[in-house]
Amino acid sequence: MASTTPRRPPPVRRPGGRSSRVRAAALSATLAELTEGGYSGLSLERIASRAGVNKTTLYRRWGTRQALLLEAMLDYVGRRVPVPDTGSLREDLLGLARAAAATATAPAGEAVVRTVAGEAPWDEELAAANRRFWMERFELDSAIVERAVERGELQTGTQPGDVLEAVLAPIYFRLLVTGEPIEQRFLERVVDLAIMGVAGDE
Amino acid sequence: MASTTPRRPPPVRRPGGRSSRVRAAALSATLAELTEGGYSGLSLERIASRAGVNKTTLYRRWGTRQALLLEAMLDYVGRRVPVPDTGSLREDLLGLARAAAATATAPAGEAVVRTVAGEAPWDEELAAANRRFWMERFELDSAIVERAVERGELQTGTQPGDVLEAVLAPIYFRLLVTGEPIEQRFLERVVDLAIMGVAGDE
Numbered sequence: 001m002a003s004t005t006p007r008r009p010p011p012v013r014r015p016g017g018r019s020s021r022v023r024a025a026a027l028s029a030t031l032a033e034l035t036e037g038g039y040s041g042l043s044l045e046r047i048a049s050r051a052g053v054n055k056t057t058l059y060r061r062w063g064t065r066q067a068l069l070l071e072a073m074l075d076y077v078g079r080r081v082p083v084p085d086t087g088s089l090r091e092d093l094l095g096l097a098r099a100a101a102a103t104a105t106a107p108a109g110e111a112v113v114r115t116v117a118g119e120a121p122w123d124e125e126l127a128a129a130n131r132r133f134w135m136e137r138f139e140l141d142s143a144i145v146e147r148a149v150e151r152g153e154l155q156t157g158t159q160p161g162d163v164l165e166a167v168l169a170p171i172y173f174r175l176l177v178t179g180e181p182i183e184q185r186f187l188e189r190v191v192d193l194a195i196m197g198v199a200g201d202e
Numbered sequence: 203m204a205s206t207t208p209r210r211p212p213p214v215r216r217p218g219g220r221s222s223r224v225r226a227a228a229l230s231a232t233l234a235e236l237t238e239g240g241y242s243g244l245s246l247e248r249i250a251s252r253a254g255v256n257k258t259t260l261y262r263r264w265g266t267r268q269a270l271l272l273e274a275m276l277d278y279v280g281r282r283v284p285v286p287d288t289g290s291l292r293e294d295l296l297g298l299a300r301a302a303a304a305t306a307t308a309p310a311g312e313a314v315v316r317t318v319a320g321e322a323p324w325d326e327e328l329a330a331a332n333r334r335f336w337m338e339r340f341e342l343d344s345a346i347v348e349r350a351v352e353r354g355e356l357q358t359g360t361q362p363g364d365v366l367e368a369v370l371a372p373i374y375f376r377l378l379v380t381g382e383p384i385e386q387r388f389l390e391r392v393v394d395l396a397i398m399g400v401a402g403d404e
Contacts, residue, residue: 117378118320173371196402197395
């Protein structure tokens with residue numbers, strides 16, 4: 001009979017398990033601290049204290065406030081801005097535009113957006129985390145365009161990035177630059193112009 | 203013979219006169235102070251000292267740092283982003299996009315843009331000055347679209363704001379939000395999508 005050394009099973013990360021509770025508390029505390037205290041006051045110490053978890057746990061798992069903020073952004077936006085799949089390009093883009101506008105103007109979303117706009121030039125780690133965030137989001141949202149191409153609503157070769165930028169950029173332009181209001185009619189107009197823009201492409 | 207009371211002639215503001223020299227020094231000092239010291243350190247006192255003019259002169263003429271900043275923005279952007287009139291909508295929009303991108307990424311331009319993005323929610327005077335800036339710029343730049351309609355390049359009823367937002371928004375989206383590079387090919391793509399977007403409109 002072969003001798004067997006008992007081995008400790010790998011830690012199980014069940015939803016609802018301790019690890020998952022720590023993560024949820026840390027991500028939520030990160031956005032709450034940023035929203036209330038701004039980026040300059042954001043630290044793993046303060047996040048740990050607000051989340052009621054050990055500071056060393058955050059250091060071991062995320063290392064920096066920027067890494068934790070990236071995961072908080074992905075989680076927050078992932079829950080609030082699902083990738084629509086209605087069977088219609090226009091409806092999918094409208095759903096995306098509405099959810100993106102609602103999220104970017106919600107307190108935590110706006111705090112993140114304005115922090116990045118104000119601080120990214122002086123904080124390479126923040127800028128890198130933000131670029132990864134947008135790469136992941138554009139990759140997810142590209143499915144909207146790819147499915148529209150499969151359905152024959154858009155031509156083969158349509159660049160998802162062109163469509164997504166045309167839909168999202170005017171929302172952030174009004175929020176951060178001109179201060180003009182972001183209403184439903186504006187979002188519909190932006191979506192229609194984006195679709196006609198790439199549809200006019202040969 | 204009617205008796206005439208000698209009246210003092212109104213002050214003449216010649217280009218190159220004292221008033222115009224004070225204005226030029228104040229506007230340039232405003233942007234230099236903002237670029238180097240940030241918005242929190244910007245004050246009429248510091249601007250006066252840098253410009254070598256009397257503080258009370260600035261107070262009497264502009265009243266607030268936000269009013270002075272608005273005039274500095276209009277002057278700076280007015281000199282760097284002229285409204286193109288080449289006889290071609292695409293060339294006009296390309297000229298606008300290139301000048302806007304160059305200005306928004308120049309040190310003083312970027313300082314203004316990031317200040318507004320970061321501070322406008324907390325500073326109603328700054329937000330109002332910024333809205334006036336964009337109203338004036340959109341009004342000026344609308345001429346590009348109106349001339350294209352007169353030439354028959356765009357349909358009657360085309361909204362200048364739709365075209366201008368479609369061209370400008372992606373530039374600021376990359377600068378402030380995604381951090382993606384703003385290259386010539388991107389600017390051309392943005393202009394072409396904007397034109398096709400409104401051209402597809404019935």
